[in-house]
Amino acid sequence: MIPVGPPSRRYRLIRVAQLLMVLAVGLLAVASFAGSSTLTAVAWPLRDTFTLAAAGFCVARAVLVRGDRLPWAVLGGGLACYGAATLAYSLTEHLRAGQQVAMSPSVADVGWLAFYPACYASVLLLLRHRVLRLPLSVLFDSAIGLLGFAALAGALKEAVEHHDPALSPGQVVLALVYPLADLLLVLMVVSVFGVLGRRAGRVWWLLGCGLLCFVAADATMASSATGSGGFSPGGPPDTFWALSALMLTFAAWQRQPRAPRVRANGWPVMIVPSVLTLTAIGILVAGATERLPLYTVVLAAATLVTGLGRAGFSILEVQRLAESKEQAHTDHLTHQLNRRGLDERLRAAIAAADTTGHPLALLLLDLDRFKLVNDSLGHRVGDQLLAEVSARIATALRPGDTLARLGGDEFAVLLERTDCVGAQLVADRVRAALADVFQVDVLTVAVTASIGTAIYPEQAANADELLARADIAMYTAKRHHTGVEHFDPREALDPLLEFTMTESLRVGIGEHQIEAHYQPKVEIATGRVRSVEALARWRHPERGLLTPASFVPLAEHAGLMSSLTTAVLERACTQLACWREVGLDVTAAVNISATDLLDATFPRHVEGVLARHGLAADALELELTETTLMLDRSRAAAVLRQLHDQGVGIALDDYGTGYSTLGYLGGDFPVDVLKLDRSFVSRLECDDVARKIVSSTIDLAHQLGLRVVAEGVETGRALDLLREFGCDLAQGFLIGEPSPAVDITPLLSDVPGRGPAAAHR
Template identity: 45%
Template sequence: MSFYPLAFAALLLMLRSRVRRLTATTWLDCLITGLTAAAFAAVLALGALVRAADGSVAVVVASVAYPVADLFLLGLLSGALVVIGRGAGAGWWWLAGGVALFVVTDTVYAYQVVHGIYTVGGPLDVAWSGAFVCLGLAACQPTRGGMTSRVEGRMALLVPAGCTLAAVGLLFWGYLGDGDPVAGGLALAAVLAALARTGFTFRDVRALADSRRQARTDELTGLPNRRSVFEALEAADERLAAGAAVTVLVLDLDRFKEINDSLGHAVGDALLRQVGPRLHRELRTEDFLARLGGDEFVVLCADLDGADAVTMATRLRAQLQQPFRIGGMSLTIDASVGVAVGPEHSTTAEELLQLADLAMYSAKAGRSGVAVYDDARDGSGRHRLEAVEQLRAGITGGQLLLHYQPKLALATGEVDGVEALVRWQHPTRGLLFPDAFIDLAESAGLMSRLTTAVVDMALAQCRAWADDGSLLTVSVNVSPSNLVDEEFPDEVAGALHRHGLPAAALVLEVTESILMEDRERAVRVLSRLRETGVGVSIDDYGTGYSSLAYLAALPVTELKLDRVFVGAMTGSSRAASIVTSTLQLAHALDLTLVAEGAEDQATVDALATLGCDIVQGYHLSRPLPADQLWSWLQDRKPSEVPFPS
């Protein structure tokens, strides 16, 4: 009999290793399943066995102890399998099979003992041996790792509910006839445990509802939050698809930042808490009010046309214009409201929210209080949002192209490098030059991604040229976001390794203004780039801050003199002096000087006479696609090199 407490302890330890936490509901699930199984076992054999037993109490207890203990063990196993689920593994099922065989064999054994018909060495001994073989096979199964997450949703209630129905059915059957009292008692215990389980379930459901409500509610104001807004927009899309009208109003409090700065955030928070009740006074029951964030609120209305929406917006502003009483103070604020009506302005609710936001900014800029979206007035903002998404798709979708402008080394007359200049092959607008999308990329936070893509494309082309027998250095312009990104040097090193190029094949061009925005971090990033062997060029030199202090400290290899000075040097002595002094400074610092904007032979001759290192400009070649540049390089003859005459 000592097998059973040890087996119980072992099963509990096994269950504990598979379940994160043995909660009250877990114990109740085990209890319900075990009691139901025991109740049916009592109906089938155990109850009759107890009634048939005679003799002393010790004889009866000894005869039924094995099957009773087996039933409790089987109940624990059944409950454990319910908790663990289908991922229990073969070991658990072999255990369950072995214990089930014990239940049958021990019940038959007890019956035979009570009736005096048991014989040693009979079929029961073989059945017991089979049960122990099942336990041995369970021990031979590989242990399945990992913890089992708690079962959620309908599956968590399926087995307890089934057991409860079975137990109730058993009680009903006993009520109709002479039911077994042992089975009835076990079934009643199973039903009571199921009722307790139901209580825990209701508690969990209430806690889940509270957590979901908190996830969709703004903590400060108690209004629906941004997540709820987008859920409401999805429902509004269905109404728009059915042809119904949907109106979106975006409200922004005027001068709220002044209140926060002058009176403190506590006063600002108290004011925001009073906004919701004020606005609700003018809204219908079916209207949806939420806080977008900060001092912005949104209202979604159905079945309102443009005129009615303006009327509602005016009433909402009037409510907010009434004085707010906060801690003995009287505060007066105003609001700007933007209105967008669907399907007139858009057939999607999310875009209506964007358009209402644009109209709100127009109302704030024009101090008109309320503004309905107007494509002629606000369309540029709308189209900008579309352009940002198009550019994002263009970067990832292979719409970027590179043109290359050659750089001529005056000392040798050879083209040993190119500058990569990005173009955007827009699907509807055609080939766009950088001035059409660089500012958009900067403001939308896409510049870092754009630069990374350009570097990779330029190095891939450089590799292709090297494979064809011409290793050219390639220069790429770097954005401010790259220079403050501590991971950018690793990305560059990875791209060089991926394309099998030496670091000296790449020159990164940065502007002076970039270096002044976050000088310490920029110097740190540039220093790491130089440690890998990548060249660093100061682009548009002479038009920015041109501080000699930072020039001496920066890890640069090249100065690129702006075309403003290069183009004017043959007709202006001052411009020529600037070029001369810059060239002397670069050479004194052991830097290469690149003169861009060489548009004629006279300028090239003058630069060569001064000792300039590299020239770049339309006189040599305009930027060309990679295949055209390669043809241009192949067709050039030494005699055709623009060189001082």
Template identity: 40%
Template sequence: MAGPHVDSGTPPRRTGWRSPADWPRLLILLVVSTGAIGASVAWGVSLVDGRPVPTVAGGVTSGLALLIPTAVCWWAVAGRGRGLGVARLAAGAVTAFAAGMVWNGASVVLNENLPIPSPADVGFLVFYVLVLAVLGLLVHRHLAELRIRAGLDLTASILTVLALMSVPLDPLVGRALAGQMSVGLALTLLYPALDLLLVTVVVGVVMFGGARAVPGWGWLTAGLIGFMVADLGFALGAIDADSVTTSALQLGWFIGLALIAVWAVGLAAASRCGRQTSVARTRAEYSETVVTSTAASATFAGLAVLVLGTHIQLSVETRVLAGLAIVFYGARAQLAFREVRRGAALLRMAHTDHLTDLPNRRALYARAEERLAPGAADGALLLMDLDRFKEVNDSLGHHMGDRLLIDVSRRLSSCLPEGALLVRLGGDEFAVLLNASGAGPALALAERVRATTAEPFDLDGMSVEVAMSIGIALFPEHGEDLESVLRHADIAMYRAKRTASHVHVYAPEVDAAGTKRLGRVAEVRAAFDRGEFIAYYQPKLDLGTRRVAGVEALVRWQHPAQGLLMPGVFLDLVEDVGLMHRLTQSMLSQALDQVVEWHRIGVDLTVAVNLSASSLIDVDMPGRVRAMLAERSLAPQVLELEITEDLLMADRRQARAILADLRSGGVRIAIDDFGSGYSSLAYLRDLPIDELKIDRAFIEPLAGDPRAEALVSATVALAHGLDQVVVAEGVEDEATLDRLAELGCDQAQGYFIARPMPGGQIPEWLATHDFTAGVAAHRLGRRG
């Protein structure tokens, strides 16, 4: 039985014939044969002196054939259950039809005739109304999705079947059109038409909504076809008295009712099992077969009726119906051609990158099925990434970033060999699927790509240079499916970023760590979701007052398996996957929350947080910082933002604007690791800087290196001349601390003073460390 399957996250219930929910259906099928026998006896009429005479045995078995499906339907829908209302309507339809059959059977036994109309017709009409109501409830949320093509197909199918039915029913139709219509004649014509209507509706909904649109639609359709056969047989019996003896046709009512009862019980079982009974947008493959076969069959049938009209006399109505059916199918064919063209356009759009007009990742997967199939020629996959594209994109604007990607794609296309497939995977990543054996052709193409993209790009008069890192994986040597080849090319690309050539061919013997790295990247992403990146705080000591002036927030990774990890283990990974901005935001939020907690208990400290490169090209960052301070009712002076010298080299103008915006709001700015890079005195003059932090490389040798002492002394004098505070990093011993104080250094931090610690430990540490009495009285060993 056709029916939907929905993964609810729990083990599915058994729905085979051994499931209790399916026992009623098995019982119904077992009694169908009994009912058929009873029907053949009860309705198999022998003319005895011109009168129909049924047998007692036939009456009993036919009664059971009606009673058992009805009773089982109500047994299936008894009790409480979500969605059983629809199944109860279906059970009501079965009951109404069975009641009509019982009345007719009683009329034959008691009155020896079958009057039309009679109270039985009320039951039959109620049946059609209830079944239509059930179908409407099943698909009412999706009726709008059955578009024009559904209406054309349904209309054409109805016209075709009406044309076919009108051939044997032509005398009845002629009587009706001649004004000899009676209620009995109207009902005789109505029942086959209603059967046809329901069948067409069911098939139409399945055609355009999928096989799951009407659970158990096959049982329902088969039952309605049985009704149609019986109703047509009855109509034909009204034409010719001799046809009344053709009792086999009357079995359609009994068999059809049993099949429809199976459908009703199936609805109840689906509701109890929690199955979805609405239209599923994903169609089954055989639904498409139904569409094609139904349309083709109906079209040929309409043509057959017209051809038949050239050999025998057909009524005008029959010819009109067949002609209209063909007209509707002609309109449907035109619509189908338009849909085919539209589908082709949509398919191209689905496989094309909207920005560069290159094939996209979906196209790569589609083409790779053929390229990487068993027996296909060897080849290579080049995975290419623009280095530091995000900084260019953020500093110049997304529109310039898009322009750059378009120009890059054009240059890449110009250097491809014949048969190569260039795709944009997303962002600044491109890939080339190359039909070439061995690494040689792939390396040659990589060099052409790098040479082509090394030339500056002109973006509205601005010269922009980018570099391309390329990882190469071969197939089938490095993988026989696209997932494996892509993974190995990705590993090779990240290694290429750290080589002078920026090109690397995957080598399992040296790139084994790359696989671990990919797993590490996944861990980093998950760590953000789990809140595993936490802030530790290292105090900064004022060398004049010997009081703690503030703290610096330092990131740590509280790994669930490896414990507390230092930044050197994971910061490169965070940067590579483009999550440094998120890490900065997390540290800012944690640090400001900790300041609020310290203030609550009377600890008045400032906090310094390191900014990433992406922060200095993010024009919205100052506004977010102000908002974070305002949300916590903190003064801007409690926050200090630290940047390194190399971050200022990318776009000094943008950095100056952002830093000036921050400083104008009261946030302090510090240069971290001063002297570690290619320092330029110009930025000390141009940028709004409050504090210089001398790199530990100059502090550690201070006690025994006169040149280091001279540099520190000069830096202190320079900073003081610019009205800047000087902080010494990496203080490891008391002698260094004392000498820094003598040189005029303002503050110091390092392991000699305190190791980084969780924010909750800072108040206790402050309470147990009094620096004002002098370091001689309180020797400051390594603590924490």
């Protein structure tokens, strides 16, 4: 096709030439019906050269314009053969107005007949760029076409010879070839528009109408010759031929953008084989009453048999189409419906609900922290877990309920004839079914889910709205950690805000909006501050400075924790290098996530950051919580050992709040520091049990060679008790709040007794 754009000078010249062609067609039409000798004398050279001019347009299109050159060159060649044959025939026979010439074979017929295969070839070549692929059934269709046309030719030959025995063999051939070629041309045009549809484009409409005008010209000429016993120039045939050439000329130079490709299947491609198969049946029926040549009957029978084979192949295609449609609506992993299948089922259920008046409920379910499972244990384990989760959910449903996997770790349950109460009951059963741990290979994995429900028509007007509101409810359940939530209009804007904030965070990390504030840790025995904890802050361009509570959950859900850790680690190491350049021997602690801990490349990344800033490994301490160690103990232990071997310090944060705490101190994990959770430290002054727990934990840690940091120290009395228990370091608002580096630097001191805890010694 010619690309769309501003008309060039060349294109404007073509348009002028096409306008002259239109005027010539008008003159030919008037001359064909007016009967004026003057007009006929003027129209005679136009009639014999008009097709040659159309051939020139097509060949020029193939030469001057890129794209689809071969089809237009072939069509131009066919038009040239047809025009040359017309001119040669006119000159040799010395046609004059009103003279009739008997139809008989001549050299001109070779040129005329060459036009047909050129048309067939050009149409197929142009169609090649609009069709995705040709199906295997084309072989059957081709065989039916060859056999059917051969049988039809044999039958027509017998009919022509029986009608006029005086015809020579050449005249019989001519009487058969032209109508059969025209019939094939019509069938091809109809098939093309059956495949491409009404929006085939202007090129195809002009091309198709031009070819049909050519067939109309042949038909009117044959009708005229049959009635008068010969051919007379002028009249409708000349007009139709001129219109045909004109439309082909415009088609060749038509500007049109490229259209999407279509599939060559369905009823349109059945037109030609169906017509020829019915024709073969008619020939066989006629053969029962009329004497037909044996080869004609055999060809007709072969056409019919091939048509039956084509019908059988079509049945198989329909079956495969049905299977492919089922596969297109089925999730390959869980063998439940996928999003497309649920969409169809949901719309059908809504239509039924509108008829019966019964409500329906939609549950959307999302597995909590599944991305962490996938990233840490691998996609193979994740896929196995999803398949088992799907099976567990299915056992909790009622007969007639529909389960679908929408993608990732998101599932949907459609409950027909169910209200809010019924939806809650099913949601509770689903959560109960998922309560037991899953055994995947040798791993034991615990799974929880967040479920959101929405009711039609009470809370939504259509399928899309119902899905959106169930999704809102699901994210509400996930955000509030409530397990199950029903749609609440007040929550409708929260997911949009969450999405906006998540995307802003993604951009903010890349644009260095993440800052580090530092909270000092004092050596209780000496009062020195020689270590800090680097805490992330987000300098939002519109909301100002945000604390981790505002964006860390977003980072966890969006898979941005690794990028966030890297941003804080870079800021902390940059500041450490500045402090050490001025003689401050400071150590900084940075929090890491489970994603970092289970990344085998993380130790090399840390090593590279330290080297880039010229820091020794012992300048950095990495803090992790006990929950980050729960997913894959062996992988976490390997990463920690590699970091520890490099010289990086390892601190276990929030000690005393996790699971199997003592198990992490038994040697599997190389821990250097325990950070006592603030929930114990805050009760030291009023709770004797808390004092005993803290005292015994400090003794245990010292026996294991570990240092202890007490978090959440806010009073002098608590600091005195920690000093009495032998605690090593204290951290909290009493010592100093998290602040920018410029505010923390004055607190850093190598001189005993000048630290912020000195007043409480």
